[in-house]
Amino acid sequence: MKVALVDQFGLKLSDIKSIQTVRTGFAIRANNNGSRTRLITPYSFLEKEGAKVEAAEEWHGYVVKNLPVNINTVGGLRPITDFLGEEIKAATRQDPVTFKQTRHGSPNASTRNWIVYLAEPVKRSFRLFESGPAEPIRKKTQITQCQKCYGYHDPRACNRATRCPRCGAQEQHEQCHNPPKCTNCGGPHEAQYLGCQARPRRKDGIVVRPTQRQLKAIRRLGQQEYEAAHNDTLSEESLPRAAREERLPEQGREELNGRTTPCPSEESEGEAMDATPTPGLPGTGAINLRQ
Known part of the structure; x- marks a missing residue:
């Protein structure tokens, strides 16, 4: 294109x-x-x-709560939509780009909440008819996790190798049976675990990432937790092959000699910055x- x-x-x-x-x-x-x-x-x-x-164009959205469904006029009740555009212009001194009802609330209620979009931000809060003060819509910064390498960045800018979401290996299998190991912190859980200590956090509408020093400590602790969770398995695999064969029956020795691991665990890579989509x-x- x-x-x-x-x-x-x-x-x-x-x-x-x-x-x-x-x-x-x-x-x-x-x-x-x-x-x-x-x-x-x-x-x-x-x-x-x-x-x-x-x-x-950049629109500035405001939530206006508790607007009446109908307005009482000399000629009787009329829907608020007949007057809302003019009321917004009078209150904000600019024509609205658009306005619409929110999807929340009961359809049979006597009042509704509305969203008003303006081309320019207003300096002061405004009210429409009998509403409460309009509240600006604050966009939440999304925490994006790449579904290719499972780092925390925009997947469209990812040039890393594909990783298994379960064990973190550089090969992704539909049915990985290896013990879970996070590709971000090295802990005994899958990469998409929301409680991962390496996952960025949202604070006051801003995404806060662990520093390199914090990330290093998190990965060290994650590796310790992984080793503690799989202590028996790791101890067994650390033995020489001859010692392991002595513990196994003949059939077990054959399986050990022919064993392959389809999705081996590897060290995780560092994370990249988020790229905000347009x-x-x-x-x-x-x-x-x-x-």
């Missing part, structure tokens, strides 16, 4: 920073204003192919352009 855009718009490969698949289509990030202007040119070949091209413009099916 990048090569096609470069050919059609007369750009260089370096003019397009990235192209990402998003929920509404594709998000294209240009490297400069000139490239961005060309890409959003009206009646371009993208629109001729049926694509809807829009410049990316969000698409909600509900447009658009190609969004960012710089």
Whole structure:
């Protein structure tokens, strides 16, 4: 797709920073204003192919609680939707981009909660009709775990080897029967365990990662826990082959001599930083352009 855009718009490969698949289509990030202007040119070949091209916009969302379903007027009750757009403009001094009811609450309740999207943030809280103060929507930073190597980063930027989510080996098997060993902390659990000490934590809306020093201590403790959980197995495997064969019957010796481990455990790699995906413009099916 990048090569096609470069050919059609007369750009260089370096003019397009990235192209990402998003929920509404594709998000294209240009490297400069000139490239961005060309890409959003009206009646371009993208629109001729049926694509809807829009410049990316940042919306500011607010939750307005306990708005009445109907408004009592001189002529009787009327639905609040007849007046809501004008009320938002009067309270915020700007036209709303869009507004909608939330999915929470009883459909038979006399009041509803609404979400209002504005093009510009408001400096002060506002109220609509008989509502409480509007509350800004704060986006939660997601903790992303790669489903390829099981480190904590955006999988689209991962160039690491595929790892087994159960034992951490560099080969992934559908049915691994080896003891679980986390690829991040080395502890006796699978890589997707939410209680892993190496997993980043969310604090005040910000993802906080363990420092390198903390991660080193976590992995040392994880290895100790793994060894304690599998002490008998590790002690047995540390014996010389001859000593192990003496403990086994003839059939067991044959199995030992022919034994292969389909998914051996290895040391885990360090984790990479999260790459935040570029969000698409909600509900447009658009190609969004960012710089």
